[in-house]
Each structure stands twice: as C-alpha cells, then as structure tokens.
Amino acid sequence: xxxxxxELTDVRVTFDGFVAVDGVSMTVLQGDLRFLxxxxxxxxxxxxxxxxxLVAASGSATFxxxxxxxxxxxxxxxxxxxxxxxxxxVFEELTVLQNLDIAAGAGRGPLTLLxxxxxxxxxxxxxLEIIGLGDLRDKQAGVLAHGQKQWLEIGMLLVxxxxxLLLDEPVAGMSAHxxxxxxxxxxxxxxxxxxxxxxxxxxxxxxxxxxxTVLHAGRVLxxxxxxxxxxxxxxxxxxxxxxxxxxxxxx
Amino acid sequence: xTTLKDKTESAAPQAxxxxxxxxxxxxxxxxxxxxxxxxxxxxxxDFRLALLxxxxxxxxxxxxxxxxxxxxxxxxxxxGVFFGLGAYVMAMHLKLADAGAxxxxxxxxxxxxxxxxxxxxxxxxxxxxxxxxxxVPALVAFGLGAAIFRRRVRGAYFAILSQALAAAFAIxxxxxxxxxxxxxxxxxxKSFFGFNLYDPVNKRMLFYIASATLLxxxxxxxxxxxxxxxxxxxxxxxxxxxxxxxxxxxxxxxxVAYVVAAAMAGIAGALFVPIVGIISPASVGVVxxxxxxxxxxxxxxxxxxxxxVGAIAVAWAQTSLSESFPSFWTxxxxxxxxxxxxxxxxxxxxxxxxxxxxxETA
Ligand SMILES: Nc1ncnc2c1ncn2[C@@H]1O[C@H](COP(=O)(O)OP(=O)(O)OP(=O)(O)O)[C@@H](O)[C@H]1O
Ligand SMILES: [Mg+2]
Numbered sequence: 019x020x021x022x023x024x025e026l027t028d029v030r031v032t033f034d035g036f037v038a039v040d041g042v043s044m045t046v047l048q049g050d051l052r053f054l055x056x057x058x059x060x061x062x063x064x065x066x067x068x069x070x071x072l073v074a075a076s077g078s079a080t081f082x083x084x085x086x087x088x089x090x091x092x093x094x095x096x097x098x099x100x101x102x103x104x105x106x107x108v109f110e111e112l113t114v115l116q117n118l119d120i121a122a123g124a125g126r127g128p129l130t131l132l133x134x135x136x137x138x139x140x141x142x143x144x145x146l147e148i149i150g151l152g153d154l155r156d157k158q159a160g161v162l163a164h165g166q167k168q169w170l171e172i173g174m175l176l177v178x179x180x181x182x183l184l185l186d187e188p189v190a191g192m193s194a195h196x197x198x199x200x201x202x203x204x205x206x207x208x209x210x211x212x213x214x215x216x217x218x219x220x221x222x223x224x225x226x227x228x229x230x231t232v233l234h235a236g237r238v239l240x241x242x243x244x245x246x247x248x249x250x251x252x253x254x255x256x257x258x259x260x261x262x263x264x265x266x267x268x269x
Numbered sequence: 270x271t272t273l274k275d276k277t278e279s280a281a282p283q284a285x286x287x288x289x290x291x292x293x294x295x296x297x298x299x300x301x302x303x304x305x306x307x308x309x310x311x312x313x314x315d316f317r318l319a320l321l322x323x324x325x326x327x328x329x330x331x332x333x334x335x336x337x338x339x340x341x342x343x344x345x346x347x348x349g350v351f352f353g354l355g356a357y358v359m360a361m362h363l364k365l366a367d368a369g370a371x372x373x374x375x376x377x378x379x380x381x382x383x384x385x386x387x388x389x390x391x392x393x394x395x396x397x398x399x400x401x402x403x404x405v406p407a408l409v410a411f412g413l414g415a416a417i418f419r420r421r422v423r424g425a426y427f428a429i430l431s432q433a434l435a436a437a438f439a440i441x442x443x444x445x446x447x448x449x450x451x452x453x454x455x456x457x458x459k460s461f462f463g464f465n466l467y468d469p470v471n472k473r474m475l476f477y478i479a480s481a482t483l484l485x486x487x488x489x490x491x492x493x494x495x496x497x498x499x500x501x502x503x504x505x506x507x508x509x510x511x512x513x514x515x516x517x518x519x520x521x522x523x524x525v526a527y528v529v530a531a532a533m534a535g536i537a538g539a540l541f542v543p544i545v546g547i548i549s550p551a552s553v554g555v556v557x558x559x560x561x562x563x564x565x566x567x568x569x570x571x572x573x574x575x576x577x578v579g580a581i582a583v584a585w586a587q588t589s590l591s592e593s594f595p596s597f598w599t600x601x602x603x604x605x606x607x608x609x610x611x612x613x614x615x616x617x618x619x620x621x622x623x624x625x626x627x628x629e630t631a
Contacts, residue, residue, distance in 0.1 A: 070514065095516035107511045109504045116500045123497060124516030131498040178515055 022082040023047045024069075024182050024212050029077040029087070031061070031068050031236075038064040039075065040236035048181075051208045053223045054216045056233035057256060062216045063104060065233070066184045070094055070101050081182055081212075096124060100180025104187050106167035110160030114151050114170055117159050118142045121174035141177045149173040149203065165196040169203070176207060183213045189222050201226040232256070291495075297574050298487065305480040315469050322476040322544045324584040325483050329537035331565045331580035332486045333530030336493065338562070339570030341526040342506030343423070347431030348534045348561050350438045351406035353553030355535025357442075358405060359542040360455035361389055362398040367459045375457070381447035389448075395462060406535030407528050414527040418520035423509070432555060439554030454549025461543040472544075479540045483577065486533050491573055493529070502526055534561075563602060567609050569618025579616060 024046040031039040039061045046052045054062050068075035071091040079086045086094050109117050115138065122139050123131070146152040149169040154162065159170060168188050175183050188204075189197045197219070204213060204226060217223055223230065223244065230247045232240040240250040247253055309321055330348055337343045364374035365385070370393075373385055391397045413434070417427060443452050450456075464471040493499050505512050505519045512519050542548050551557070561580070568579020583602070591598040613619050 090518075091510075091513040092516050092518050095514050101514055103511075107508055109507055109511070111503055111507060112500055117504075119497065120501055120504050120512075121515050123501070126497070131501065132492070132496050134495050135497055174515065 022181065022212070024214070025078075025080050026065075026069070027078040027080075029065065029068055029075055029079055031064050031073055031075045033073075037236055039068060041077070042233070042236070042238055044231050044238060044241065046212050046214055048212050049209055050212065051204060051226060051228045052214045053227040053230045054214055054233060055218070055220075055223060055230060056239070060233040061236040062233055063186055064236075066101055066186055066214075066216065069184060070099060092124075095178070095180075098179065098181035099184070100175035100178050100182065101184040102168070102171040102175065102186055102188060104190070106164065106171060108159040108162075108167050108170050108174075110158065112159060113156050114146070114159055114162070115142065115155040117170055118145055118173055118177050122177040124178070139177075141179070145173040145176045148176060148207065150199075165192045165200070168192070168200065172200075172203065172207070181211055183207070183211055184216075185214070186216045187218065188215060189217065189219055197222050198225075294491065294573060298484070298491070301487070301574065301577065302484055305483070306477065309480075310473065310476065315472060318476050319472055319544060320588060321581075321585075322479050323541065324581045325476070325479040326537045326541040326544065327561065327564065327584050328577045328580040329479075329483050329486050329540070330534045330561045331568070331576035332483070332490055333533030334561060334565045335570055335572070335576035336490050336533075337526045337530035338565065339572070339576070340494065340499065340502045340506060341523055343523060343527060344425075344428035344562075345431055345527070345530060346428045346562065347433075347435035347438075347558050348530070349435040349553040349555070349558035350431075351410060351531040351534035352538035352541070352557070352561075353438060353442070353548070353550075354406045354409060354538065355402045356538030356542050356548040356553065357449065357455065358392060358398060358401045358535075359539035360458070360548045361392040361449075362395065363458040363461065363542065364455055365389065365393045366395075366462075367457075374455075376450055376453070376455070377447065380451075386448050402535050402539040403532050406531040410528045410531030411524060414524040415520070418523045418527075421520075432558065435553070435558040436555050439550040442550040442553070450549070452550060454547055454552070455542075456547035456549070458543060458546060466543060466546070475540070475544050479544060482536060482540060486536070487573065487577065489529070493526075494573060498522075498525070563606050565616075566606060567616050569616030571615060572618040575616050575618035 026042055026044050029039055029042045030037065042061075042065060044052075054065070056062055064073065067073045069079050069086055071086070071089055071094045075087050077087065081097065081099060084097055086097065086099060089097075109120070112120070119135060119139065119142055122142055146155055149172060151162075151166060151170060151173065154166070159167065162170065172183075172185070172188070185204075189200050192200065201222060204215065207213070215227075227244050230240075230242065230244055231238055232247055232250075232253050234256050239256060240247050240253045242250075305325070310318060313321060330352055334345055334348060337345045364376075365372070368374050373383060377383060377385065392401070417430065422430060442449060442454075445451060446453075458466055460466055461471065461475070464474070466472070493502075501512070501517070501522055505517075505522045509519045512522070538548070538553075541552070560583075564580030564583040565576040566579070567583055568577070569575025583605075587598055587602065590601065609616055
C-alpha cells in the first residue's frame with residue numbers, strides 16, 4: 019500500500035548495567051519477510067520488547083515518520099505495530115470469534131462496547147478465512163491446538179490492522195505440516211505488511227525468509243539473504259559451525 | 270428443500286452471530302423476581318421480611334462484587350467504603366428531614382456544637398441526596414481506580430490496599446462523634462421521604478423497593494456481561510498485558526467495572542439505612558467488607574445469579590445458625606470460605622457444570 023518501513027537506529031536496552039541490546043540498527047521494508055535469528059539470550063525478544071514499548075530503550079525506532087521508542091504499549095499498538103509472544107497468549111475462556119472481535123475493537127466507542135455484537139465485523143470474517151479457523155469460530159480458544167493458537171494470534175494482528183508484525187517464535191512446537199502452513203500464511207499476509215519473524219528453526223527460515231538479520235550478544239552480527247548469512251564465517255562461528263547448516267539450533 | 274435451505278445459509282455467512290441461548294438466564298431472572306416480589310411477602314412475617322430486605326441490600330453489593338471480582342479479577346476487599354458512603358449520605362438526609370426545616374439532628378445537640386456543619390446542608394435536599402448516593406461512591410471509586418489501576422497495582426496488593434481503605438474509613442468515622450455520630454453511627458430515623466418508618470405498610474414498601482433495585486442491578490450486569498465490554502473485561506482479567514498490545518488501556522476497562530460496583534454498593538448502603546434503622550462504623554469496616562465477599566465466593570463469583578443467591582443464603586444461614594450456635598458460625602463461615610476458594614473456584618454455581626462435564630466424559 020504505502021511505502022512505510024520500520025527503521026531501527028542504534029537501539030540500546032540495558033537491564034541494571036547488563037546490556038541486552040547493544041546498538042542495533044536495521045531497516046525492514048514492506049513486503050520483506052525478515053527473519054531475526056541468533057543464539058539464546060542474543061536479545062531478540064528484548065529488541066521486540068523495546069519496539070513495542072515493554073522495556074525502555076535508547077536510540078530510535080520509527081515506522082513511517084513516527085517514533086515508537088518509549089511510548090506507551092497501547093499507543094504503539096494503535097500506531098499499527100502488533101506482536102505475538104514466545105508462549106501463545108490468547109484469551110482462553112473466550113471463543114475464537116470473541117478473541118478476534120476484541121482485537122478488532124480498540125477504536126470502539128463506549129456505546130458500541132456496551133452493546134452486544136449484532137454482526138460479525140467484516141475484517142474478523144476475513145481473518146477467520148485467512149487463518150483457517152472459520153469452523154472453530156465458536157470454540158473456546160483454550161481448547162485449540164498449539165498451532166491453532168498461534169494462528170489465532172496472527173489473525174488478531176490482522177484484524178488489529180497492524181502494519182508491522184513482530185512474531186516471536188511463531189512455529190515453535192508446531193508439526194512440520196503446521197510450519198509449512200504458517201510459512202505460507204506469513205507469505206500471504208506479508209506482501210503488504212512489514213514482518214519480522216524471530217526464529218530458531220533454520221529449515222523454516224531457509225524456506226520462507228527473504229532476508230535475515232543475525233543477532234549475537236545484543237549486536238547485529240550479519241545481515242543479508244539466507245545464502246549470504248549462511249556463508250558468513252562469523253555466523254558459522256557463533257553457531258559452532260554446525261547449527262547453521264544442520265537445522266534446529268536449540269537442543 | 271434442504272438443499273435450498275443450505276444454500277441460503279451459506280449465501281449469507283456474515284450475518285450469523287451464534288449466541289448462547291439466553292432462555293435459562295431469563296427464566297432465572299423471572300424466578301428471582303417471583304421469589305422476591307411475590308413469594309417472600311406472601312409467606313414471611315413482617316420481621317422476617319425486614320430481615321430479608323437487609324439481605325437483599327447485601328445481595329446488591331454482591332452483584333457489584335461479582336462484576337468487579339468475578340469478571341474483572343479485582344479482589345474488592347473494601348466495598349464497605351462505598352456501602353458506607355451511600356449509607357451515610359442517606360442517613361444524613363433522614364436525620365435532617367426528621368429534624369425539620371432548619372432543624373438540628375438530635376445527636377448534634379447532645380455531642381456537638383448544636384449547629385449543623387456546612388457540609389451537611391446540601392443533604393437536606395432529597396434530590397441532592399439521591400444523586401449523591403450514586404455519585405459520591407462512583408466518584409471516589411473513579412479517583413481511587415484511576416490512581417490504583419494506572420499504577421498497575423493488582424492482585425493481592427490491590428486486595429490489601431482496598432482492605433486498608435475500609436479500615437481507615439471506619440476509623441475516620443469513629444473519630445467524628447460530633448458531626449457523624451462516631452461509634453454510635455446515625456440511627457433513630459422516623460421517616461423516609463415523608464413516609465412514617467414505624468408503619469408496617471411502609472416497611473413492606475421498603476422491601477419491595479430494595480428487591481426491585483436488586484433486580485434492576487442484575488439486569489445492568491446482565492447487559493454488561495453479554496456486551497462487548499463484558500468480553501473485554503474477561504480478557505483483561507485473564508491477560509491484562511496482552512490486552513495492552515491490542516491497543517487498549519486496561520486501566521480504563523477496570524475502572525468502569527470498579528465504579529459500577531462502587532455505585533451498586535452505595536445504593537445498597539442507602540437502602541440498608543431505612544430498612545435496618547442504623548448505620549455505624551461497624552457496618553462499613555473490614556469485617557463487613559469481607560462478609561460481602563464470602564457470599565459471592567460461595568455462590569459463584571463469575572456467574573450472574575451466584576453472587577445474589579450466595580449473599581442471601583450466607584446471610585440467612587448466619588442469622589439462623591448464630592441464633593442457635595453463636596460461636597459455631599464464625600468457624601463454619603471461615604471453613605466454608607476456605608473450602609470454596611480451594612475446591613470450588615466457581616462457587617456452588619460451578620457444581621452443576623462439574624456434573625455436566627462428568628456426564629459428557631462418561
Ligand atoms: N527483564 C530482564 N531483566 C534482566 N535481564 C533480562 C531481562 N529480559 C531479558 N534479559 C536478559 O537479556 C538477554 C537477552 O534476552 P532475550 O530474551 O532478548 O533473548 P532471546 O534472543 O530472545 O533468547 P531466546 O532465543 O532464548 O528467546 C538475556 O541474557 C536475558 O537474560
Ligand atoms: Mg526470545
């Protein structure tokens with residue numbers, strides 16, 4: 019749609035003197051499916067936390083012309099930045115439909131809120147279609163399979179109208195088939211959005227990444243296409259020469 | 270025929286919003302209405318009916334606690350504050366009305382300067398009184414809620430804070446012998462908006478007013494529960510941080526439920542005063558605040574009728590059991606509370622669901 023992109027400049031996060039994110043700069047364009055990889059503790063989640071307002075950070079993170087860093091979490095969300103969490107977090111006691119409806123409703127006024135839902139919003143209907151949970155719409159989210167919960171979360175980002183999607187390990191714990199479906203899903207929705215995927219799964223990355231940023235000890239170690247990054251000797255060193263070529267990094 | 274039907278259905282998938290049937294709730298509501306407005310006045314003596322009227326006031330508080338605690342996850346251990354605010358507003362008006370135009374309430378002549386303090390004067394007006402019964406608790410709750418929830422105070426910290434407020438409120442009242450009756454509180458009311466309070470007919474009327482108010486409050490929370498707000502409130506209760514990332518400020522969502530619960534407690538306090546004939550610090554402090562909660566927990570805090578039934582049942586049991594076994598009741602109540610919280614998080618309303626689930630899996 020428009021050419022807005024996510025631009026990080028020298029983002030830095032410190033916990034009590036411990037530098038978790040140490041001056042990260044990167045640019046993610048719309049339509050790019052950027053993978054953010056790196057060993058445990060590299061600072062991937064913390065970087066996402068900084069962009070979404072969960073932790074204080076210095077430097078700059080802009081989307082369009084808007085500065086995101088150090089704004090309130092819900093304000094950043096309203097600016098069109100959405101995220102998922104390492105552990106799926108949906109509203110378990112509510113149905114799939116209710117989950118999506120809440121995600122769609124941050125702009126609703128008090129009168130709409132105090133009434134019942136009279137019809138399913140169009141964007142919710144669309145999202146149900148896209149994430150393939152149409153038949154489960156009236157099921158409680160708590161009973162969904164792990165993979166379905168992750169899809170529901172992605173659906174929530176869609177109805178929330180997020181322009182920037184930050185996904186923290188979306189395929190962890192999924193079957194091979196589910197991973198593949200998720201990858202296709204991300205491709206479909208990523209065309210007109212800015213998507214950053216934090217992942218450990220190297221096969222998944224190789225299949226779906228259009229570009230990769232490798233984080234190590236809070237810094238950007240390498241950046242480029244999958245082939246470029248894999249060929250980078252520093253990356254091979256960090257992954258002890260084996261993980262980057264043999265798949266799963268985590269034991 | 271069937272194919273045609275299938276087609277029309279699939280042609281308009283958008284419009285369908287599947288809903289849980291509301292028939293059981295409607296039946297429950299009608300049953301509650303009949304029990305309170307028809308059955309109870311027919312079978313109970315005037316004395317028992319007045320007693321039930323008092324329990325109905327507790328039930329109104331319970332409906333609000335169900336909303337704030339059951340659906341909103343806020344363990345409101347200090348509803349006595351709002352109950353007391355509503356009650357004292359009403360009591361001040363009744364004292365002033367009994368004293369007549371420009372008159373001075375009896376206890377002020379006894380303990381005070383014999384002059385009515387300036388801040389009492391507005392409550393000579395019945396209209397100001399009725400508005401204040403709702404507005405004062407609601408505004409106090411709004412101020413507290415804004416301060417507490419925006420600072421992300423929750424869970425046990427919130428519970429302790431609200432309990433401390435109830436304790437402080439009671440202490441404040443005890444210290445004001447000359448202006449608000451101190452430990453004695455306010456009592457000895459003769460009339461209620463022009464109606465003689467010694468007349469049995471008027472006492473029955475008070476019961477009807479309280480019961481109708483309770484039914485109205487149940488309708489209010491019913492609408493809240495089935496609205497989008499109700500769904501959002503559950504989301505905030507279960508995953509407050511997650512809701513933030515969807516673009517909401519959870520503090521606002523919680524403040525609404527907290528304010529509504531406070532207003533309900535205030536209304537209950539105001540009805541309590543003419544029915545019971547006295548309001549004193551003993552009815553608004555820590556112990557009554559906890560007592561409000563017990564019925565809600567036992568009845569089922571997240572259900573619509575659980576808090577109502579629980580509050581009335583516990584108060585009824587307390588009255589009849591403590592008449593025969595005064596010391597036994599306290600232990601029984603404590604044990605009941607612990608058992609329910611530990612084993613029946615949904616209260617006795619959850620027992621039915623438990624059986625249903627057993628049947629399904631069997
Ligand atoms: N709230 C916090 N306080 C102190 N240290 C923290 C905090 N959050 C994260 N850290 C530290 O910051 C570093 C980066 O953590 P982060 O969770 O961002 O890593 P990650 O790259 O997401 O790792 P993983 O792959 O295991 O999810 C770790 O050393 C972690 O211990
Ligand atoms: Mg992480």
